[in-house]
Amino acid sequence: MEKTQNNKAWFLVLPVLVLVAFSAVIPLMTVVNYAFNDTFGNNEFFWAGLEWFDDMIHSSRLHEALGRQILFSAIILSIEVPLGIFVALNMPKKGFWSSFVLVVMSLPLLIPFNVVGTIWQIFGRTDIGLLGHTLAALGIDYNYTADVLDAWITVVVMDVWHWTSLVALLCYAGLQSIPQAYYQAAKIDQASRWAVFRYIELPKMSGVLLIAVLLRFMDSFMIYTEPFVVTGGGPGNATTFLSIDLVKMAVGQFDLGPAAAFSLMYFLVILLVSWVFYTVMTNMDRSASDIPEEL
Amino acid sequence: MAQITLKNLAHSYYPNPQTDKDYALKEMDHVWQDGGAYALLGSSGCGKTTLLNIISGLLRPSHGRVLFNDRDVTDAATAERNIAQVFQFPVVYDTMSVRDNLAFPLRNRGMDANYIKARVDQIAQMIGMETMLSRKAQGLTADAKQKISLGRGMVREDVNAILFDEPLTVIDPHMKWELRTQLKQLHREFGHTMIYVTHDQTEALTFADKVVVMYDGRVVQMGKPEELFETPAHTFVGYFIGSPGMNFLDADVQGNRALLPGGESVDLGAEYAPAAGKVQIGIRPEHAVLTDGAGLPLTINRIEDAGRHRILRGEVMGTPLNIVLPEGQPVEGHARVAFTPAKINVYADDWRVAPLGRAA
Numbered sequence: 001m002e003k004t005q006n007n008k009a010w011f012l013v014l015p016v017l018v019l020v021a022f023s024a025v026i027p028l029m030t031v032v033n034y035a036f037n038d039t040f041g042n043n044e045f046f047w048a049g050l051e052w053f054d055d056m057i058h059s060s061r062l063h064e065a066l067g068r069q070i071l072f073s074a075i076i077l078s079i080e081v082p083l084g085i086f087v088a089l090n091m092p093k094k095g096f097w098s099s100f101v102l103v104v105m106s107l108p109l110l111i112p113f114n115v116v117g118t119i120w121q122i123f124g125r126t127d128i129g130l131l132g133h134t135l136a137a138l139g140i141d142y143n144y145t146a147d148v149l150d151a152w153i154t155v156v157v158m159d160v161w162h163w164t165s166l167v168a169l170l171c172y173a174g175l176q177s178i179p180q181a182y183y184q185a186a187k188i189d190q191a192s193r194w195a196v197f198r199y200i201e202l203p204k205m206s207g208v209l210l211i212a213v214l215l216r217f218m219d220s221f222m223i224y225t226e227p228f229v230v231t232g233g234g235p236g237n238a239t240t241f242l243s244i245d246l247v248k249m250a251v252g253q254f255d256l257g258p259a260a261a262f263s264l265m266y267f268l269v270i271l272l273v274s275w276v277f278y279t280v281m282t283n284m285d286r287s288a289s290d291i292p293e294e295l
Numbered sequence: 296m297a298q299i300t301l302k303n304l305a306h307s308y309y310p311n312p313q314t315d316k317d318y319a320l321k322e323m324d325h326v327w328q329d330g331g332a333y334a335l336l337g338s339s340g341c342g343k344t345t346l347l348n349i350i351s352g353l354l355r356p357s358h359g360r361v362l363f364n365d366r367d368v369t370d371a372a373t374a375e376r377n378i379a380q381v382f383q384f385p386v387v388y389d390t391m392s393v394r395d396n397l398a399f400p401l402r403n404r405g406m407d408a409n410y411i412k413a414r415v416d417q418i419a420q421m422i423g424m425e426t427m428l429s430r431k432a433q434g435l436t437a438d439a440k441q442k443i444s445l446g447r448g449m450v451r452e453d454v455n456a457i458l459f460d461e462p463l464t465v466i467d468p469h470m471k472w473e474l475r476t477q478l479k480q481l482h483r484e485f486g487h488t489m490i491y492v493t494h495d496q497t498e499a500l501t502f503a504d505k506v507v508v509m510y511d512g513r514v515v516q517m518g519k520p521e522e523l524f525e526t527p528a529h530t531f532v533g534y535f536i537g538s539p540g541m542n543f544l545d546a547d548v549q550g551n552r553a554l555l556p557g558g559e560s561v562d563l564g565a566e567y568a569p570a571a572g573k574v575q576i577g578i579r580p581e582h583a584v585l586t587d588g589a590g591l592p593l594t595i596n597r598i599e600d601a602g603r604h605r606i607l608r609g610e611v612m613g614t615p616l617n618i619v620l621p622e623g624q625p626v627e628g629h630a631r632v633a634f635t636p637a638k639i640n641v642y643a644d645d646w647r648v649a650p651l652g653r654a655a
Contacts, residue, residue, distance in 0.1 A: 179384065179386075181382040181383070181384060181386050182386050184348075184353050184380070184382065184386075185380070185382060185386040185444070185447075187352075187353060187372075187373040187374065188351065188353075188373055188378065188379060188380045188400075188448075189399050189400040189403055189447065190373075190374045190400065190403040190404060191399070191403055192403070195403070199388040199390060199391060199399075200388065203388075203389045203390045204389075
């Protein structure tokens with residue numbers, strides 16, 4: 001059959017192009033524009049070249065925020081992943097309690113981020129908060145607004161409370177897909193509990209686990225709302241993570257040029273890490289299916 | 296190695312079984328001799344796997360006891376029973392190499408490293424995977440994986456019994472035959488008690504010394520292949536063993552004759568006591584002969600060529616009847632069928648009735 005060539009059909013995708021342009025491309029290009037220019041308002045721009053990037057790369061303020069950010073992501077990953085696996089392993093496998101636990105586990109994931117922040121902000125207050133007041137009554141000196149360690153503990157615990165469920169639910173799904181015969185075979189082979197985990201459960205969970213790590217890494221690397229509501233980045237700059245610093249710079253100080261350069265680099269880092277994850281994941285899939293079959 | 300005794304064993308998956316229907320396994324009393332090769336045969340859902348899991352200890356029976364030799368193991372864990380079991384679908388440890396997979400049960404029992412190496416090499420040779428020992432098990436074909444599962448089942452020499460739960464389902468026909476032969480050879484060599492679950496009668500009859508036929512949660516017959524063929528204890532065994540299965544005709548048995556509804560009668564070759572319930576006579580298609588004089592009137596529907604013989608599908612007074620025709624036998628001009636009297640079995644309510652003066 002002869003294919004009809006009708007270039008007018010391109011017009012049909014125009015609405016999508018316009019929509020994407022307005023929602024993504026044009027805003028992004030504005031940021032790019034700010035990153036390479038200097039402006040004093042009135043829409044007057046002076047070419048700045050790579051100056052802002054150079055500034056930002058050498059900015060100790062950014063280095064510190066990046067350091068805090070990496071530390072935060074590392075801490076929450078090292079808590080949430082093992083804890084999520086542990087919770088998933090201990091969740092009921094079927095019946096009423098399995099549904100019940102699933103619903104309870106999903107609850108923190110459904111709460112809007114700023115509400116989570118507010119909950120913990122109040123929860124931790126020594127005057128009216130259940131946690132803060134109880135700790136104070138026990139004679140523990142806890143004050144997340146003044147003490148750096150307390151602030152970090154609060155922010156980390158809050159993130160663990162908010163997001164461990166996600167890791168646990170993903171792992172649970174992975175575990176549920178393991179056929180019963182594997183556990184029976186392990187019993188026959190006299191495998192220890194550890195061996196069952198190491199050689200059956202962990203390999204079967206590895207796919208979903210990698211997704212969980214990727215999601216948690218990206219989310220924690222971009223975290224803004226919850227710590228902003230609880231600590232506002234303080235005390236001092238102790239919990240000022242990259243996003244919070246970026247907003248301070250762009251909206252607070254109105255340093256649009258450096259902030260734009262900063263956001264572009266931020267974006268590239270996340271893109272790079274996600275790409276690495278994606279490559280690792282697809283390679284893992286391939287090694288599972290691409291081995292030539294010799295039989 | 297052990298003789299396995301099932302004492303008043305029954306199992307229900309419900310906490311409070313009321314009627315017979317609630318039981319996946321109905322009460323049974325059986326002894327599985329040490330060193331026997333048994334095939335457990337039956338259609339899907341008849342309780343074969345349940346029985347197997349009870350023997351291996353993966354499932355605790357709700358009623359009755361399981362004995363290994365004289366020891367009551369009903370409450371003993373799987374590990375304590377020292378049993379090997381191979382499952383229907385391949386179970387391999389993906390992240391381990393083929394060698395580690397085979398060595399796994401031995402290592403878990405803390406065997407000596409030299410012994411493990413020698414034994415793994417021996418098993419690898421048996422399943423034909425010597426060249427693949429260093430490969431990761433992940434990504435192998437289903438039959439390679441199943442061979443590893445089989446190998447893992449056979450790697451321990453001191454097991455009380457080896458249980459196979461339809462292990463050759465995923466393996467291609469040629470390999471099936473080869474592996475079955477190897478299992479049989481292994482059995483002769485080491486004399487393990489082997490129980491082999493299958494729903495394929497050829498597999499059962501070629502593998503086992505004794506075939507155990509299960510139907511609806513019951514062991515309906517336990518016997519040598521010939522016994523199952525010649526004197527099926529239950530109509531199900533008659534249907535299930537043989538291809539095509541046994542023919543059954545409703546009849547009224549009086550003495551040594553069976554009266555059929557149409558007024559015809561059949562010589563049974565032996566005296567029978569009057570039986571109650573639904574009475575039928577059963578005759579193997581191999582023991583029905585076309586005649587042109589004596590016998591019952593036959594309607595021929597079609598004839599199928601099964602290669603070495605032909606199968607005649609017909610009807611006797613409205614009841615379907617199959618006949619296996621010997622090679623070269625003409626069909627034309629024969630409108631009647633006769634049965635070899637000594638090969639006729641009588642059933643009352645599906646269970647075989649032994650003729651008087653002869654034991655079942």
